[in-house]
Amino acid sequence: MDPFSSDAAFNSLYPAHIAQLASRHWTPLSVAKEAAQFLAVGDSPRILDIGSGVGKFCLIGAHFYPNAFFAGIEHRGALNTIATNLAGQLGITNTQFFEGNFSTIDFSAYQHFYFYNSFYEHLELSDLIDDSVPISNALFHTYNRNLYKALKKMPAGTRIATFHSTENEMPTSYEVVGTGSNEDLKFWIKL
Numbered sequence: 001m002d003p004f005s006s007d008a009a010f011n012s013l014y015p016a017h018i019a020q021l022a023s024r025h026w027t028p029l030s031v032a033k034e035a036a037q038f039l040a041v042g043d044s045p046r047i048l049d050i051g052s053g054v055g056k057f058c059l060i061g062a063h064f065y066p067n068a069f070f071a072g073i074e075h076r077g078a079l080n081t082i083a084t085n086l087a088g089q090l091g092i093t094n095t096q097f098f099e100g101n102f103s104t105i106d107f108s109a110y111q112h113f114y115f116y117n118s119f120y121e122h123l124e125l126s127d128l129i130d131d132s133v134p135i136s137n138a139l140f141h142t143y144n145r146n147l148y149k150a151l152k153k154m155p156a157g158t159r160i161a162t163f164h165s166t167e168n169e170m171p172t173s174y175e176v177v178g179t180g181s182n183e184d185l186k187f188w189i190k191l
């Protein structure tokens with residue numbers, strides 16, 4: 001079966017305990033395709049998924065937009081390993097997954113960004129992926145502030161697609177230029 005034909009097909013590539021987190025934590029296929037279409041513009045753009053989980057957004061984007069490069073940064077090592085292994089299994093080469101906190105990444109190495117409300121689990125403790133990383137209300141604010149500052153430094157024309165964002169992390173210099181078929185998907189461009 002073509003793994004890119006449906007969410008069920010794609011999610012079945014993951015171990016069962018990861019697949020069962022999909023409806024709450026991993027980007028739906030249709031959202032990933034629309035977000036990637038918005039971001040994969042220009043000559044060989046480099047796109048960063050801020051909190052890449054098990055790689056679902058990057059792998060779908062990389063499959064449908066081979067002209068673009070999709071990197072992911074993820075602080076849960078076990079999820080990052082699953083993403084890296086799946087890229088190898090699918091033979092996808094225009095993607096790479098890094099383990100670490102996004103706060104340590106140099107955003108200037110990328111042109112465009114994807115963000116699926118990665119810090120929300122600090123506010124909704126019943127929705128934790130696992131207990132392998134520190135969780136606190138204070139970290140929600142720290143990460144939001146770090147992301148705000150990093151996005152603010154980016155040049156005019158920078159694009160970001162957000163999914164279920166609280167929008168606290170978005171500097172006012174970014175303008176919403178559209179929404180996806182799913183209205184929780186928003187497209188932003190820096191003025």
Ligand SMILES: C[S@@+](CC[C@H](N)C(=O)[O-])C[C@H]1O[C@@H](n2cnc3c(N)ncnc32)[C@H](O)[C@@H]1O
Binds near residue numbers: 026027050053116
């Ligand atoms: C809602 S999931 C989205 C996963 C992926 N972007 C996707 O769309 O399928 C958010 C991910 O962000 C990760 N994350 C949260 N805070 C992070 C941080 N400070 N640095 C790196 N990753 C982080 C979480 O571990 C989780 O895997």
